[in-house]
Amino acid sequence: MRKFVMGAVCAAGMLGASSASAETLTAGVEAAFPPWAYVEEGEYKGIAIDAMRAIAEDQGLDVEFKDLPWPSLIPALAKGKIDLLVTGLNVTKERAEVLDFSIPWWENDDEVLVSADSDLNVVTALCCGATVGAQGGSTQFGWIEANLVEADTGVELRGYEDYVTAVEDMNTGRIDSVVTSTDTAETLISKGQPVKIVGTIQQNQPQALAVQEGDPNELLGKLNAGIMNIYKSGQWEQIVHKYQPQASIRIIPTTMPDYVDSYKKPIPGYSE
């Protein structure tokens, strides 16, 4: 019994220790999302992680990372459990209503993946009785739902917590194809997953960092200025090429959709 009492004392101690100091910002990440954010050898790695560290250094911010599963990230930001969201986050209209985006630093298309030994082509992989997988809550999931499922093409859509399990499911033959973003698809192939790309869906999908709606901590100005600084200094290119050697660097900011409030001028830290 004494052991248990000690456990309770330990737990009480942790409560005191873990209450975050006011100046440290908590950046929510989904650490199962290479090449943007993942954990290897017990350390956070990835394009978004390294870039955020560079921005923090540039702007004198103190940032700590907190890992939450993907479906929890946006609610956690909306609730203020985290101060900013750092991952390969796509800019969408729905998300723009519940959070504020930094200037976009990346653009993505979607890739249609099938098993390496599959005979399916881009049409048969996405039509007429095909079962398609995507990460639940992702833009790819929304796109398939709106453009294929609701258009009665006979496609069955399955949502997964992450795309690694979606691809595993495809390789055991339970689903026919998986739709992921371009850099996810490239990472999967470079890590030796037996999959191939049969088609690209041109999306020019911008990606950005995000803060709480209304930017209560006044972070957007610093993030935007930091993004521009690491872009201009060439640090951004170094970081991207460390993880994706072949990736082409987009001009920052990439396309800024006009449905995003935080892209209406003046944009703090970018065009005052």
Place this chain on the structure above:
Amino acid sequence: MIWEIIWNQMPYLLHGLWIALQLLAALLSLGLVLGLALALIEIYGHWTLRWTGILFERVFRGVPAVVLLLLFYYGVTDFIEMSSFMAAVLALGLRSTAYQSQIFRGAIQSVPQGQMMAAQAMGMGRARAVGWIILPQALRHAIGPWTNEFSSELKATSLAYVIGVVELTRQGKYIVSSTQGNVLIVFGVVALMYFVVNRLGNWALYKFEGRITVPGFERRAA
């Protein structure tokens, strides 16, 4: 190659296991203290206390663990600032309180009624009789069913990753995502780790039960 990765990642898996064990120890202790109190209230308490206790116990036994975790992390923390770990201790600990209260209630009620009467006939007050006569027997009876609670809560700690507690299951997930696959092997190893801890814990609890057995006193058949 994947075995090499798992071997290299073992320190992180063990760290995840350590977090899981801390969570387990904290939630079981919380459940032990409150669960015992709740059992005593449900048996000996004034009817208002008794009904409050029963209501609490029904609610926490009737809501899924994941839902409780989300409720505590996103709901309760609006009023009280706390970490993911603390939210997990409270959510799972209060749920364990509800289950443990039923283990202790059953154990206390399994002590024959006549013992209370005999104790009172010898001049003991009710509280004294509970403390010196009923509980020493009841707690010994409770160990058997309590091993089940231990096992089930150990497994429940794996749910805490949904609110950002990086325990064993989440560490396994990290390996899966940084190597982009190997789901079966990684979670096979994780499963084995849970299994070993589970068996060790049960073994220790039965050992403990054997050690505190009163010679000649009725004992659960092994």
